[in-house]
Amino acid sequence: MLKRLRAFARHLGGELLALSLAARDPRTPWPARVLALLVLAYALSPIDLIPDFIPVLGQLDDLLLVPAGLWLALRLIPPQVLADARAQAAAQPTRLARSAWGLALMLVLYALAAYLLWSWWAHRS
Template sequence: MWQRLREFARHLKAELLALSFAARDPRTPWPARALALLVLAYALSPIDLIPDFIPVLGQLDDLLLVPAGLWLALRLIPAEVLSDARARAAAHPARLARSAWGLGLMLALYALAVWLLWRGWLGPWWQHRS
């Protein structure tokens, strides 16, 4: 079982590297590029939606959100771009480093969510408006 998990983690890292190459390819449509950059920013950000110190939920967001976002982003990228990106990732395997851009994007998203909650725009449960 541990061997399968290690293989899955290696495959996920390779796909994230391929996604980073595909996101920089000019043949990638802008919606796929935007989603790819969001997935990469979340995957490489040192902060998560749910902090890792929270038991179970902290790891669950990484185990669900990153693969789901990766799956969706890869589906939006044209097949020829994706095959080129995978070949490039296989030829030049590199470790994706933590991203300051990812940290900045995640902090901006948190700030936006807090602002929307404060303004009462995320739902009636937060603040009753008359």
């Protein structure tokens, strides 16, 4: 079981690298680029929706949100672009590092969500 999880994590890392390469390709449509950047920002950000120190739930968001976002983003990328990106990722396997830009984007999105929630709550009263 642990061996399969490690293989899945390795495959997921390779797909994230391919997504990163495909997002930079000029043949990728802009909606796919935006979603790819959001998925990459969330996956590489040190801040999660549910913090990892919370048992089970902390890892559950990583096990559900990242693969679901990755699946959707990969479906929006043209097949030839994705094939080229996967070939390039396989030829030069590198590890994606934590991203300061991803952290900044996630902080802005969380702040925006908190503001919208507070605004809705304040106007409801």
